[in-house]
Structure formats: structure tokens, C-alpha cells
Amino acid sequence: MRILALETSCDDTACAIVEDGRRVLASVVKSQDSVHAPFGGVIPELAARNHIQWVNPCVAEALASAKLELSEIDAFAATLGPGLVGSLLVGAGTAKALSFLTGRPFIGVNHLTAHICSNFLESDLEPPFLCLLVSGGHTQLVKVNALDDIEIVGQTLDDAVGEAYDKVARLLDAGFPGGPAVDKLAQQGDPNAYSLPIAVTKHPYDFSFSGLKTAVMRLIERETVACAGDPSALALMRGNVAASFQATVVRTLFLKTQRLMQESGFQTLSIAGGVSANTALRAVFQEWITRCPGIRLFVPHLGYCTDNAAMVGSSAFFNPLTHDAKTEVFSRKLVI
Ligand code: KG4
Ligand code: ZN
Numbered sequence: 001m002r003i004l005a006l007e008t009s010c011d012d013t014a015c016a017i018v019e020d021g022r023r024v025l026a027s028v029v030k031s032q033d034s035v036h037a038p039f040g041g042v043i044p045e046l047a048a049r050n051h052i053q054w055v056n057p058c059v060a061e062a063l064a065s066a067k068l069e070l071s072e073i074d075a076f077a078a079t080l081g082p083g084l085v086g087s088l089l090v091g092a093g094t095a096k097a098l099s100f101l102t103g104r105p106f107i108g109v110n111h112l113t114a115h116i117c118s119n120f121l122e123s124d125l126e127p128p129f130l131c132l133l134v135s136g137g138h139t140q141l142v143k144v145n146a147l148d149d150i151e152i153v154g155q156t157l158d159d160a161v162g163e164a165y166d167k168v169a170r171l172l173d174a175g176f177p178g179g180p181a182v183d184k185l186a187q188q189g190d191p192n193a194y195s196l197p198i199a200v201t202k203h204p205y206d207f208s209f210s211g212l213k214t215a216v217m218r219l220i221e222r223e224t225v226a227c228a229g230d231p232s233a234l235a236l237m238r239g240n241v242a243a244s245f246q247a248t249v250v251r252t253l254f255l256k257t258q259r260l261m262q263e264s265g266f267q268t269l270s271i272a273g274g275v276s277a278n279t280a281l282r283a284v285f286q287e288w289i290t291r292c293p294g295i296r297l298f299v300p301h302l303g304y305c306t307d308n309a310a311m312v313g314s315s316a317f318f319n320p321l322t323h324d325a326k327t328e329v330f331s332r333k334l335v336i
Contacts, residue, residue, distance in 0.1 A: 004062065004073045004098065005313035006055065008091030009083025009111045010136070011036055011047045012306070013054035015062040017073070018313025022120055026066035027303065027310040030054045037176040041166070048086030055094050062309075070102060077316030080108040082137065107316040112138060113150065117318055118300040118311035119270040125298050130266045132257045134281075135273030136162035136179075141205050141260055144270075147318050153260065154205025161249060161275045164209040168216050168245050172238050182242045183278050189239030191247035191280075194219055198252050205260055207252065216245050250280045258288065261295070270298040277305035 002025065007014040016027040032050050036042045063070065078095035081088060092108070099106035115133055119125050127149075131142045139156040159167070162179055169178025174185050196215050199208035220241060227233040261269055271285060282299055289297045304310055 001074045001317060002068070002072065003075045003077050003107065003313045003316045004059070004095075005077040005109070005309045005316055006059075006091035006095050007079050007111075007114070007307055007309040007312045008051045008055065008087045009079045009081070010087060010307055011042045011050075012308070013051050013058050013090075014307060014309035014312075015055070015058035016309035016313050017062050017066045017068060018121070018310055018317065021117070021314045021317030022122065024121055024310045024313075025068070026062040027308060028058045028061045028065065029303075029308050030058055033177060040170055040176055042084075044084045044086055047084055048090060051087050051090035055090055059094070059098070070098070073098075073102065073104060075099075075105045075107055075316065076102075077107040077109055077312055077320075079111045079114060079312055080321060082111055108321040109312050109315045110319070110321060112140070113319045114311040114315040115272040116142065116144060116150070116270070117314035118272050118304040118308070119298040120314045120318060121304050121310050122301065123298060125268070125270060128266060129268035129270050129298070130257070130261060130264065131270045131272055132253060132276075133273050134161045134253065134271070134275035136160060136166065138273065139207050139209075141257065143264065143266070150319075154203060154207065154256065156207040156209060157201060158208050158210035159213060161207075161209060161253065162273070164213050164249065165275065167213050168242070171217055171220050172242060174238070174242065179275060179278065182246065183280070185239055185242035186246040186280065187243075189236075189241070189243030191243040193240035194244040196244055196248040198248060198255075205256055207256065209249070209252075212245070212248060216241060246278070246280050250278070250284050253281065254284050254288070257285075267294060268296045268298070272300060272305070274306040276300055277302055 002019050004017050011032040014029040017025040076095040076099040078091040096106050116131050127144045127146050129144050133140045139160045141154040143151045166178035169182045175181035199211050223237045289295050
């Protein structure tokens with residue numbers, strides 16, 4: 001089954017064609033980074049307007065790249081939420097129009113389930129598995145017991161990891177988007193330069209990153225004064241802060257995930273969401289499984305970590321949202 005999928009929940013316009021939930025025949029992502037960079041964050045109205053401009057060229061490019069005609073597509077899918085409403089409407093409206101035009105079904109998809117499904121792409125992953133879902137808006141530990149039985153066991157009480165990265169990037173004036181910029185800056189710094197707090201949560205699998213972000217803010221204020229305007233001292237300090245922040249985040253994610261793996265007895269772990277592209281996060285988990293015979297680790301290909309439509313095509317195949325045609329209401333079959 002070939003599904004043409006659209007992802008427009010935030011600021012990336014993406015179209016992909018995926019066969020049987022795993023094989024990516026085409027994946028096109030048009031980044032709007034240059035549009036939003038001058039503002040240091042995503043402007044919803046601009047995102048929606050740029051989706052309108054890019055969505056049809058993305059569909060055309062995906063079909064051309066897969067060497068397929070519209071008539072060879074079996075179903076059309078789009079992310080229905082969570083996300084920016086104006087942006088979501090562009091993808092959903094386009095996929096529904098294509099469905100109406102061709103007489104083929106429309107399938108709605110949940111964005112978080114789609115991130116989880118990014119690990120099905122070009123892989124042999126099967127439930128049950130645990131997923132550490134780390135994106136710009138969410139941080140969750142999820143048990144995927146079966147394709148239609150997904151259970152959230154822990155989540156952030158305040159900031160998401162990606163959000164913390166974006167805020168720290170602004171404090172460090174590291175660039176936009178913040179996550180990759182801090183990741184790069186961290187590679188020039190010493191992860192042990194500063195000791196930063198790991199929040200203790202009442203529930204062991206929940207997360208909290210707002211205290212860490214505040215601690216980083218205070219640290220930068222203090223160290224900037226100590227650098228007394230010396231450019232090389234300031235550059236060294238920025239690298240060290242980025243590396244220490246990153247080491248604290250990765251350690252928090254690792255400790256909680258490792259504990260849940262041990263306590264739940266799951267043998268397979270996957271990591272998904274934009275932050276799964278992070279160099280240190282991938283390295284720590286990849287090193288850990290070399291010491292854990294029998295445990296399998298799945299991380300998405302770098303192109304499927306941040307928002308993309310291939311994961312939507314996979315989710316449409318494995319985890320479609322149920323649809324009441326009479327009321328046009330989509331409900332969640334899943335717990336997410
Ligand atoms: O999944 P995603 O593309 O969008 C949401 O669903 O939110 O995740 C975007 C988030 C942003 O906060 C971005 O800064 C972060 O993922 N991110 C990273 C890296 N690449 C993207 N964070 C840390 N290191 C990275 N290499
Ligand atoms: Zn996302």
C-alpha cells in the first residue's frame with residue numbers, strides 16, 4: 001500500500017510517499033528556517049502562509065522523485081495534531097483534496113505517534129518496545145505494547161527538551177534553530193566545566209527542565225561578568241556552558257530511560273523526535289547498548305528525526321486515527 005503523506009504541523013513543509021509503512025519511496029522536506037530565523041522562533045501566521053506556497057511543489061517533487069503518478073497512490077495522509085492550527089489546516093486540506101480528487105481514502109495521523117513510527121522506516125522494528133520521545137513540544141517515555149496499545153509512562157512537567165535547547169540557544173546567542181546550534185557549540189566545550197542540576201520529580205519517569213534552563217541563565221550572567229569582555233574567554237565560556245547543559249540533559253534522559261528499561265523488562269528501545277538527532281544523546285545510548293547484550297536500540301535516520309512526512313506515511317499505515325465520516329471527528333484509538 002502506497003501512502004502519500006503530508007506533514008505541516010509546525011514550520012517544515014514535508015511530503016513523502018511510503019510503501020507498507022516502512023519503505024520510503026520519496027521524502028521531501030522544505031525547511032522554513034530562513035523565514036523564522038530573524039525572529040528567533042516560529043511565527044505561526046508566517047508558517048501557515050509558507051506552507052500554502054510550498055505544499056503543492058512538495059507533492060509534485062515527491063511524485064517526480066518516486067516516479068509515480070497520482071493515480072498510483074492508494075491513500076493520502078496528513079498530520080491532524082498536535083501542532084499550529086493554521087499550519088495543520090494546509091496539510092490536512094491538501095491531503096483531503098487529493099483524496100476527493102482521486103477517490104482514495106484520507107487518513108489522519110497524530111504527530112507524536114508519527115514520531116514513534118519514524119523508527120519503523122527502513123527497519124524491522126516491531127512492538128513491544130519503549131520509546132523515548134524528545135521533540136520541541138514533548139518529552140515522554142512511552143511503552144509501545146502493540147500497534148494499537150501505546151501508553152505514556154512519564155512526561156515533562158514543564159519545558160520539553162527541544163524547548164530547553166531552543167531557550168538555551170537564545171541565551172547563548174547560538175543561532176536558529178537552537179537544538180542543532182547548541183549541539184554544535186557543545187562539541188567545542190568541556191561537558192564537565194560546570195555542574196548543573198538534575199531535577200528530582202515525584203514520579204521517577206517524569207522530567208523537568210525549567211530549573212535547568214534558569215540555572216543556565218544565572219550561570220551565563222555570572223560568567224559573562226567574570227569574562228570582563230575578553231572575546232576568547234567569552235567564546236570558551238559559551239562552549240563550556242553548551243557542553244555542560246547538553247551533558248546534563250543527556251544524563252537525565254539516559255538515567256530515566258535506563259531505569260525504565262530495567263524495571264519494565266523491555267528488550268527494545270527506540271528514540272524519536274527532533275532531539276533524537278542530537279550527537280551526544282545518540283552516542284550515549286549507542287555506547288550503553290554495547291554493554292547490554294540482548295538489548296536492541298533503534299534511532300531514526302537523521303532525515304527522519306526532525307519533522308518529516310515519511311513518519312506520517314508510516315503512522316498512517318500502522319496507527320491511523322479513527323474517523324467518523326458523519327461528524328468529521330477524528331478520535332484517538334491510541335492512548336497518546
Ligand atoms: O520533532 P521536531 O522536529 O518538532 C516538534 O515536533 O517539536 O523537534 C524540533 C526540536 C527543536 O526544539 C530543535 O531545537 C530540536 O528538536 N533539535 C535538536 C537537534 N536537532 C533538532 N536538539 C538537540 N540537538 C539536535 N541536534
Ligand atoms: Zn515533531
